Amino acid sequence: MSSVERQLEDLKAEITDEVPDDISISDVRYEGPELVVYTRHPKKFAQDGDLIRRLASKLRKRITVRPDPDVLSRPSEARAEIEEVIPEEAGVTDLDFHADTGEVVIEAAKPGMVIGRHGSTLREITKRVGWTPEVVRTPPIESSTVSNVRNFLKQEREERRDILERIGRQIHRRQMADEQWVRITTLGCCREVGRAAFVLSTADTRILIDCGDKPGAEGEVPYLQVPEALGAGASNLDAVVLTHAHLDHSALIPLLFKYGYDGPIYCTEPTRDLMGLLTLDYLDVAAKEGRAPPYESEMVREAIKHCIPIEYGDVTDIAPDVKLTFHNAGHILGSAVSHFHIGDGLYNVAFSGDIHYDDTRLFNGAVNEFPRVETLVMESTYGGRNDYQTDQEDAERQLVNVINEAHEKGGKVLIPAFAVGRSQEIMLVLEEAMRKGKIPEMPVHLDGMIWEATAIHTTYPEYLRDDLRDRIFHDDENPFLADYFNHIDGGEEERQEVADGEQAIVLSTSGMVTGGPIMSWLRHVGSDPDSTMVFVGYQAQGTLGRRIQNGWDEIPINDRNGGGRSNTMTMKMDVKTVDGFSGHADRQGLMNFVRTMNPRPEKVLCVHGDEKSTQDLSSALYHEFNMRTFAPKNLETFRFK
Template sequence: MSQVDTQLEDIRSQIEQEIPNDVTITDVKYEGPELVVYTRDPKRFAGDGDLIRRLASQLRKRITVRPDPSTLSPPSEARQQVLDVVPEEAGVSDLDFHADTGEVVIEAQKPGMVIGRRGSTLREITQEVGWTPEVVRTPPIESSTVSNVRNFLKQEREERRDILERVGRQIHREELSDDEWVRITTLGCCREVGRAAFILNTPETRILIDCGDKPGAEGEVPYLQVPEALGAGAQNIDAVVLTHAHLDHSALIPLLFKYGYDGPIYTTEPSRDLMGLLQLDYLDVAAKEGRTPPYESAQVREAIKHTIPLEYGDVTDIAPDVKITFHNAGHILGSAVTHFHIGDGLYNVAFSGDIHYDDTRLFNGAVNDFPRVETLVLESTYGGRNDYQTDQEDSERKLKEVINETYDRGGKVVIPAFAVGRSQELMLVLEEAMRNGDIPEMPVHLDGMIWEATAIHTTYPEYLRDDLRDRIFHEDENPFLADQFNHIDGGEDERQEVADGDQCIILSTSGMIEGGPIMSWLRHIGPESDSTLTFVGYQAQGTLGRRIQNGWDEIPVDGWGGGGRGDTLTLNMQTETVDGFSGHADRQGLENFVKTMNPRPEKVLCVHGDESSVQDLSSALYHDYNMRTFAPKNLETFRFK
């Protein structure tokens, strides 16, 4: 019998000592980080709301109780019983019964009403029918991504359970080494923006944090070939942790499966969905531009199948000697500051991912309160000494001025925007400005993936600011459903029609003008001197967006919009930059994040910024807070214990 099997037998004995004698346990197994207990008496567990909490506290594990399949009532009977228990106002749209696990997935417009106060309605469902309820939200705006992901995971339930059981046994295996040390190796995004990737190493465990591409630099990928990463074989990586879904952090995760990785990916649920959306678009854009993508859609599906979603605040074992906790990063939907607790109190590391310290219209500001942190790996995108953005109110005022001036000239406002995060922030600003009469009412055309990304935002309102979440719950007040918003889905013909029409605002991907529909809008509207190209997000070095921002007015049109090799387009439209809409903290926000961090870290690695930015921020933190700081290069390794 293996060490894990012996451990499960011991756990089963402990559980049986705690429960009433007439309650039967039929199986105990690990599924990912969770301990799953199968019983012939699920109603008895449901009747004692504190029993599972007591067991979880005693065993120090996350516990799920499921009915033994032999005890289940037929779905045809259970369906009506579930509907009788759940309030009609919950808006149940689907019930999906899975006999292999004894779970019933309840899709509802108002999941909170299905859950009930402290889970009371869930317990009542189990008491009535024996099935274990799992609740998901009906998207207020239909999302093909959410629907496809849910259907795919439903089809792959059996294989996914096998994956989870294998991962669970790996997490809870016996520790093999008596050594104690912690190392971080930088594989990308050091003294540069993009291709984020790090290896966190202990004698027991090797974890890859993020695996992204570099905007504007085709072929520059993280240094995955080194021995610390895939050089020793993909099977030597125990887990992948994704801080958020932007491609400079997530684009190359499917590549790991091409190289033979078969382990878990830990991220939040909205990050999982957005990751799939952006990766598939990444493949689509590569195909349209005649480039050979580094992987295929099959590997994107593998990544989704291997993802174990975690919620903010849940402390989760991901290895024998590593626990992680995700916290809101305030950057985009589902973005996470990731806290690693290593060993039995040995060491603690926090990876900021990308953060926004202050509240925005979409999100609460980044969390920086932890039980312990010795080292912080901190993004530095706007870490330069002069990288101070205007505050939100001033930014919105300037954007309205640009729109009003352009409108008065009879022109159109074209905004290259990231599909995830900034587009939704801008939609909220524009909807309110038109409602209040600050700018004229006019169509706002959404091109690229912006509408689909918006639908995903409305599927996970619990990750948004409270007041916005409440508005989304009331269909009449959902700002994303305002009449002004038009989803461009008619391709080039519709774009031509918009270009020939009256004043309007166009939000279009890609945000750094590196391909995508924004190229078509420049061809249609770029020659118009009455119109305005308005930058609202970071433009990385080497991107066409940065070049235009720096004054280029002759831009190459090779391979898009009918342009031939060597052809160029003259931009006559006005160019404006409105700071303050970035999803990144500015210099002051980064300093405030560290200044108010509890506890304040002993060491800070400044990463994910141009060379001057990381060095400026590293120097300032050292002088102001007397902490050890570093501006590492790629392929450096730091030992912390």
């Protein structure tokens, strides 16, 4: 018998001793980080609302209770009883029964009403029918991404259970190493923005944190071939942790499966969906531009199949000697500061990912409260000595002024925007400005993936700022459903109509003008001196966006009729930059993130910024807080214990 089998036998005996005599425990299994308990008496389990909580506390495990399939009521009978228990105003749109696990997936417009106070309605459902309810939200705006991901995972339930059981056994295997140490190896994203990738190693475990591309630098990928990563084979990695879905952090996650990786990806649920959206688009853009994609779309599906979603604040075992906790990073939907507790109190490391320290219209500010952090790996995008952004109110005033000036000239406003995060932030500003009469009412055209990304935001309002979440719950107050917004879905023909038509605002991907529909808009309105292009997000070195921002006016534009020919267009539209909308903290925000940590880390690695930014921030943190700081280069390894 393996050590895991013995462990499960011991747990089964312990649970049997703990539960009342009239509740039988028929099986206990690991599925990923969770302990799944099967019982022939699910209704009795549900009658004691604290029983699962007491077991989880005693065993220090995340526990799910499922009924044995042979004690389940028929779905037709269960459906009627479930519909009787759930209030009509919950807006149930689907009930999906899975007899193999005894779960019923309830999709509803208002999941909170299905859950009930402290889970009371869920317990009532199990008491009545025996099935274990799982609740998901019906998207207020229809999302093909959310629908496709849910349907795909539904089709793959059986294989996914096998994957989770295998992962569970890996997580709970016996520690083999006698010695204990902690190391971090930098595979990218050091003294540069992009291709984020780090390996966190212990004597027993290797974890890859992020695996992205580098905007504007085709072919520059993380150093995955080194022995610490894939150089010794993909099975060398125990887990992948994805901080958020932006391509400079997620683009090459599916590539790992092409190389043979078959382990878990830990991320938040919205990050999983957004990764699917953005990586599939990444492949599509590569194909349209005649570049060989680094992997096939099948690898994106493999990545989604291996995702294990974790909610903010949940402490999760991801290896025999590592616990992971996600906290809100305030950057984009589902972005997470990732805290690793290593060993039995041996060491604690936090990776900030990308953070925004202050509240924005979309998100609450980044969380920096941890029981312990000895080392912080922190982004430095705006860590330079003079990288102070305009505060949000000033930024919004500036944007309103730019729009009014362009409107007075009779021109259009073109805003290159990242589909995820900045677009929704700008949408909220525009909606309020038009509603309050600060700018004239006019169409706001959303091109590229912006509408789909917005639909995903409305699917997960619990990840948004508190007051915005409450507005989304009421259709008549949902700002993303305002009449001003128009989804461009008619391609080139519709773009031409907009360009020839009335005054308007256009939000279009890509945010750094590196391809996508923004190139078409440049063709249509770039030569109009009455129109204005407004940059509201970071423009990385080497991107066309950075060149335009720096004054370039001879813009390469591909021939729209194909043939691969490239023409040059003289750009005559006005170019403005409005700081303050970035999803990244500025210099002061980064300093405040560290200043308000209690206790502060002993060491900080400043990454994800150009050379000057990382060195400036490293120096400032050292002088201000008397801590050891580093601005590492790629391929450096740090030993911390």
